[in-house]
Amino acid sequence: MGVFERYLSVWVGLAIIAGILAGLAIPGAFAVIASWEYAHVNIAVGLLIWLMIYPMMVQVDFGSIRDVGRNPRGLVLTLVINWLIKPFTMALLGWLFFRVIFVDWVDPQTAGEYIAGMILLGVAPCTAMVFVWSQLTKGDANYTLVQVSINDVIMIFAFAPIAGLLLGISDIHVPWDTLLLSVVLYVLVPLLAGVWTRHRLDRADDHSRLNAFLARMKPWSILGLLATVVLLFGFQAETILARPLAIVLIAIPLLIQTYGIFAITYVMALKLQLPHNVAAPACLIGTSNFFELAVAVAISLFGLHSGAALATVVGVLVEVPVMLSLVWFANRTRDRFNKAAA
Template identity: 65%
Template sequence: MSTQNAAVAAPAPGGIGIFEKWLSVWVGLAIIAGLVLGNLLPGTFSWLAGLEYASVNFPVAILIWAMVYPMMVAVDFSSLSHIGDRPKGLILTLVVNWLIKPFTMAALGVLFFEVIFAPFIQPADAQQYIAGLILLGAAPCTAMVFVWSQLVRGDATYTLVQVSVNDIVMVFAFAPIVAILLGVTDISVPWATLILSVVLYVVIPLVAGAATRQWLTRHARRGESADAAVDRFTGAIKPVSIIGLLATVVLLFGFQGHVIVERPLLIVMIAIPLLIQSYGIFAITYAAAWFWRVPFTVAAPCAMIGTSNFFELAVAVAIGLFGLGSGAALATVVGVLVEVPVMLSLVAFANATRTHFPEA
């Protein structure tokens, strides 16, 4: 999950913050607000939808940047010097995230929306929901995994290595994988828009985050470590990121309000393959780590990275490719509702099975 943002490689003791812990509640309230406002003020939402250029909606772009930028500040690419340490965990992360997860998500999307749910959904709508699921499956977690790693007492430095490598791979692999999978499902792929989305929502925030982190480390307060300076900055801008997340959800569900009110079971339909994917990917990664005798402090965060999604990127690309009111955008937002309760249940399971793994 994908979220969010105040979490860093070595968070302060005390466990998950109140925002992260109750993320599904906040998102649920934002969904309700979006549905109400979308039905009460359709003209306002139509005006907001029209504020776009070259498939980029300006209000949503600003909100997405508000979410993504703090995550990128938290990523320390100097951690790549540890890339050779305990390579098994990194190999599992890369294989699951880039060779398994996107393809299983696409397969589940096709199975449910072209076969199982086919009698209840129009074919054109089904393609939209499949596209949204593909975008989620191809976007591995960037920030929230630091929180999950903390909750399972994972190796913070190694988690940072895994996330940093994933971010680099994402720059080059996300667009081709999405294009291939969308093409296989007979969805037209506007390459220019897809590449523009990756540049806007991955490359630019990544560069901005790295530049900000470098500036913060050079201008740390007297007696303050570089990590402490970064923590102070990300903590200060966390409210902006939270507002960006919730406002984006309000907008998306405002645009989708009339559809959801008429078809409330649609959310459940979208959630089912997402749930299967989440628990399935965790099982594959966690079992492989156990079989390969990967230490728990690496194995648990490794499985969490594969299970969680960078939903902010998925939402932004879905909007760019298919529009604010599209089924693809709706599917990516449902991923937020599904993710947090699922991940908390997996944290509990991992902690309960810790003794089955070597500790170092």
């Protein structure tokens, strides 16, 4: 494991601090970057997210889907959690906290935007960081690849309808054209580009060209991640410092969702008697979010300085330390899974 993976929380933490400081020091520069928009899509954020996502999409091997028959239970668990449970529990928690529990602390319009940001996080299952979490738990790399590949295919068709349904139920206006455009830009295009690149480089008997390409792209993907974090927290710097209570209010349901979904998936994995190298990535895939997609769509739908964008940025703030705590727990309980699978 490289230096980046070992100290992931440190780099992201430093990027968050750098973004806030830069946003306060040179707000004019961030205002100019925020104005670079086309069709409600911020060009700078879009380019950085493509830089992040594209190398991950190259790793997706649709040929590996045929191997799913060797242990379909792990895949079924991932799909049930990601598409039948997680989006709806996130929407429910958003409504419960911002329409009921926190109703006296947040105005209705802002509350609706916070709920929208949470919904977008809940409908976007993790793609890029999954490989890091899987590696940290010594997961089955090939099986993780299968889970990610099938999730990405489903995301093309399911993200917009489920997001639109839950946003509509929450009385939030759904600009369908922007939502569909976001799916094309941030899921379909990088996925097709990744498939085309893999087809050109990969050979059945020789993966050296593909591996060399991925090694060259990895630093750029890392740079894209850190630059995106700096940019997002730079955009929200004044809001974060002016409204620290808002950060806490958003973080509470996100933490409950994250630990709650992990607990549900963990218990189900034990009941299904999955081996640890399949169960751990399944639990972490279901728990974490494709925050790059959620952030990009929130910005496209509601704007850079909206409550929805802030909610997705808080998702970034919460995710890394929480996921590392769950990685620790999954590794500490490795024997439980291996005994159950024996």
